[in-house]
Amino acid sequence: MTSQLLQTPVEYLKGVGPQRGEALRKELGIATYGDLLVHFPFRYIDRTRFYKIRELNDDLAAVQVIGRVIAKELVGEKRTKRLVAQIRDDTGVLELVWFQGIRWADKMLTPGAVFIVFGKPATFNGKLSMAHPELELYQPSVKKTGNMTLQPVYSSTEKLKQLSLDTRGIQRLQAALLEPALNEIHETLPAYLMREHRLISRRNAFLQIHFPESPAHLLAAQQRLKFEELFFIQLRLLRNKLLHSRKFRGPVFRHVGGKFNTFYHDKLPFELTGAQKRVLKEIRLDTQRGVQMNRLLQGDVGSGKTAVALMCMLLAVDNGCQACLMAPTEILAKQHASSLMDMTGGDLVTIRLLTGSTSRKERRILHQQLESGEIDILVGTHALIEDTVQFKNLGLVVIDEQHRFGVEQRARLWRKNTLPPHVLVMTATPIPRTLAMTLYGDLDVSVIDELPVGRKPIKTIHLYESQRLRMFGFMKQEIALGRQIYVVYPLIRESEKLDLLHLEAGIEAISRTFPLPEYRISIVHGQMPVKDKDFEMQRFVKGETQIMVATTVIEVGVNVPNASVMIIENAERFGLSQLHQLRGRVGRGAEQSYCILMSGNKLSREARIRLETMVRTSDGFEIAEIDLQLRGPGDIEGTQQSGTLDLKIADLAHDQELLAAARNTVTRILDADPELADPDNLLLKAFFSRMENGISWNKIS
Numbered sequence: 218m219t220s221q222l223l224q225t226p227v228e229y230l231k232g233v234g235p236q237r238g239e240a241l242r243k244e245l246g247i248a249t250y251g252d253l254l255v256h257f258p259f260r261y262i263d264r265t266r267f268y269k270i271r272e273l274n275d276d277l278a279a280v281q282v283i284g285r286v287i288a289k290e291l292v293g294e295k296r297t298k299r300l301v302a303q304i305r306d307d308t309g310v311l312e313l314v315w316f317q318g319i320r321w322a323d324k325m326l327t328p329g330a331v332f333i334v335f336g337k338p339a340t341f342n343g344k345l346s347m348a349h350p351e352l353e354l355y356q357p358s359v360k361k362t363g364n365m366t367l368q369p370v371y372s373s374t375e376k377l378k379q380l381s382l383d384t385r386g387i388q389r390l391q392a393a394l395l396e397p398a399l400n401e402i403h404e405t406l407p408a409y410l411m412r413e414h415r416l417i418s419r420r421n422a423f424l425q426i427h428f429p430e431s432p433a434h435l436l437a438a439q440q441r442l443k444f445e446e447l448f449f450i451q452l453r454l455l456r457n458k459l460l461h462s463r464k465f466r467g468p469v470f471r472h473v474g475g476k477f478n479t480f481y482h483d484k485l486p487f488e489l490t491g492a493q494k495r496v497l498k499e500i501r502l503d504t505q506r507g508v509q510m511n512r513l514l515q516g517d518v519g520s521g522k523t524a525v526a527l528m529c530m531l532l533a534v535d536n537g538c539q540a541c542l543m544a545p546t547e548i549l550a551k552q553h554a555s556s557l558m559d560m561t562g563g564d565l566v567t568i569r570l571l572t573g574s575t576s577r578k579e580r581r582i583l584h585q586q587l588e589s590g591e592i593d594i595l596v597g598t599h600a601l602i603e604d605t606v607q608f609k610n611l612g613l614v615v616i617d618e619q620h621r622f623g624v625e626q627r628a629r630l631w632r633k634n635t636l637p638p639h640v641l642v643m644t645a646t647p648i649p650r651t652l653a654m655t656l657y658g659d660l661d662v663s664v665i666d667e668l669p670v671g672r673k674p675i676k677t678i679h680l681y682e683s684q685r686l687r688m689f690g691f692m693k694q695e696i697a698l699g700r701q702i703y704v705v706y707p708l709i710r711e712s713e714k715l716d717l718l719h720l721e722a723g724i725e726a727i728s729r730t731f732p733l734p735e736y737r738i739s740i741v742h743g744q745m746p747v748k749d750k751d752f753e754m755q756r757f758v759k760g761e762t763q764i765m766v767a768t769t770v771i772e773v774g775v776n777v778p779n780a781s782v783m784i785i786e787n788a789e790r791f792g793l794s795q796l797h798q799l800r801g802r803v804g805r806g807a808e809q810s811y812c813i814l815m816s817g818n819k820l821s822r823e824a825r826i827r828l829e830t831m832v833r834t835s836d837g838f839e840i841a842e843i844d845l846q847l848r849g850p851g852d853i854e855g856t857q858q859s860g861t862l863d864l865k866i867a868d869l870a871h872d873q874e875l876l877a878a879a880r881n882t883v884t885r886i887l888d889a890d891p892e893l894a895d896p897d898n899l900l901l902k903a904f905f906s907r908m909e910n911g912i913s914w915n916k917i918s
């Protein structure tokens with residue numbers, strides 16, 4: 218089944234050879250013919266039509282227009298020297314600019330001549346222009362329709378370009394390859410699926426993706442390859458889940474016992490929200506099947522995930538098991554431990570804390586108590602997963618803020634028991650459904666999509682730098698009311714120096730505006746030793762300081778109910794999910810809370826959308842969805858390390874419908890034929906035997 222040809226090292230292809238072969242491998246990871254074949258164009262240049270000048274805008278890729286040269290002029294001196302020309306069509310005037318090749322362009326551009334101009338429109342100094350466009354004298358007698366196509370653009374690198382493997386060079390290689398390779402590209406989808414989803418054949422799709430005959434052909438090819446990619450990801454995930462549920466027996470939480478009931482009836486100080494009840498029920502059902510649970514619990518900050526987690530842990534204890542809760546930082550672990558102790562009132566269950574700073578002596582005692590079963594619930598940091606930590610009978614692991622924990626770490630937790638414990642992963646970073654499906658397709662997902670009643674929505678305001686005094690005034694007013702305030706600065710690696718300058722200037726301005734002894738300030742940033750950081754944090758937590766100036770270290774989880782104002786400096790530089798996380802630090806107490814987004818006066822289009830979104834909504838899922846649209850999935854927190862997102866062609870931001878279709882189809886197929894034994898599903902079964910041989914889908918013919 219696996220094609221010999223497609224396994225051939227790329228250097229043997231006509232036009233490659235050892236040197237380019239080596240470069241292709243190093244620069245783009247293209248080692249074989251098969252790899253080259255799935256090096257798809259990342260965009261296409263539309264040469265199928267001419268644009269009118271009035272139609273041009275910033276968002277367009279490279280396009281072609283026809284226009285008459287009406288002016289040209291050399292401007293600037295030495296380094297700023299450039300040739301500026303103007304062309305006109307019947308809808309407007311477009312400026313063309315050359316910084317290099319000035320002599321050549323000057324000679325070409327005879328005033329009055331008509332050119333086909335090809336380039337990317339961009340706004341410069343408030344005017345639309347094209348820099349270094351291609352020029353071709355327009356000859357009305359020559360019909361241009363024949364060779365007008367969608368020109369593929371392939372990603373390349375400087376190194377490859379030096380070896381003449383720019384986009385055109387790569388296109389030449391594709392042409393050389395496709396001829397012999399086409400016959401080796403075999404169908405991977407059963408005929409009934411192709412009919413049902415109106416997909417073109419795989420072979421044809423590969424041809425059209427590299428050499429599209431028309432926009433319609435290209436679309437069909439993309440549709441086909443995207444569907445295939447998403448389909449097989451889902452098939453793998455859902456089949457794994459199926460096998461997993463057969464293979465891994467888990468502890469059975471059969472009954473709701475005394476601890477759970479005592480807590481629920483006597484200690485829980487509030488009524489659970491409908492969403493909390495629903496999720497508890499989902500987990501209840503899942504933990505009595507005798508199958509190990511892997512569940513993702515999504516819910517905005519403050520939606521009451523921890524309360525749900527606690528009740529699940531009590532359920533575990535009621536069924537003779539221990540539970541543990543793992544947090545990403547020491548300070549969070551401490552907060553969790555003390556809030557769990559508060560909520561359970563001390564005598565209901567035995568809760569202990571284990572972190573990196575637990576002394577060796579304490580640790581020894583903890584280890585003993587864990588192994589004897591004296592401890593019911595252990596709260597801690599990464600220290601929990603060390604192999605020396607052994608439980609008597611660990612039944613449930615709760616992980617807070619999942620994206621800080623890798624798959625490998627999760628696996629280590631499993632090994633702590635003969636029956637692998639149930640795993641509940643809590644995250645306050647809502648993940649759009651599509652992304653969750655792809656990333657965590659093998660997890661079950663529960664969502665708390667309702668905030669406890671009586672929460673006052675956080676008021677979010679966007680202020681410009683020129684309104685800073687207003688902000689200081691507001692801060693004073695809130696501090697006078699006894700509230701505490703966060704002031705957060707971005708600290709982004711690429712511009713760390715600049716950020717630090719901002720931070721220092723900010724601290725100075727705040728210290729001047731809020732002088733001692735009336736005001737006290739905590740300062741926390743990433744460069745500080747952990748001890749100092751903790752100390753400063755604690756001062757704020759205890760209410761000894763009123764203002765906390767910080768870089769994004771406070772992003773995760775600290776809970777200070779009295780802090781009711783979040784000020785985000787340079788807010789235009791934060792991503793949406795970060796802004797949302799930061800805002801979630803306030804609004805935890807009874808008081809009206811505020812989030813103030815400070816920004817410079819000039820904003821990019823994207824930054825404006827981000828800030829507007831924050832002001833308009835506090836719905837984490839809506840925000841996550843917009844974030845995905847703006848940034849694409851590659852940048853969404855937590856996705857980089859997962860590996861499942863190494864998509865060759867599908868795009869989770871734009872192919873959501875296709876993903877849903879693929880997933881539904883897979884679900885249907887597995888429901889009807891879990892073993893894929895039906896002759897119609899032969900090709901799908903073959904997919905798994907190829908996987909077992911370690912060959913990924915795209916390297917297969």
Ligand code: ADP
Binds near residue numbers: 487522
């Ligand atoms: P999360 O972990 O999702 O951020 P928590 O479980 O920490 O949320 O809950 C945030 C706050 O809301 C806590 O003070 C908690 O006691 C409280 N809380 C949780 N559930 C409810 C509820 N149903 N009604 C009122 N308050 C609640």
Ligand code: MG
Binds near residue numbers: 523774
């Ligand atoms: Mg929480």
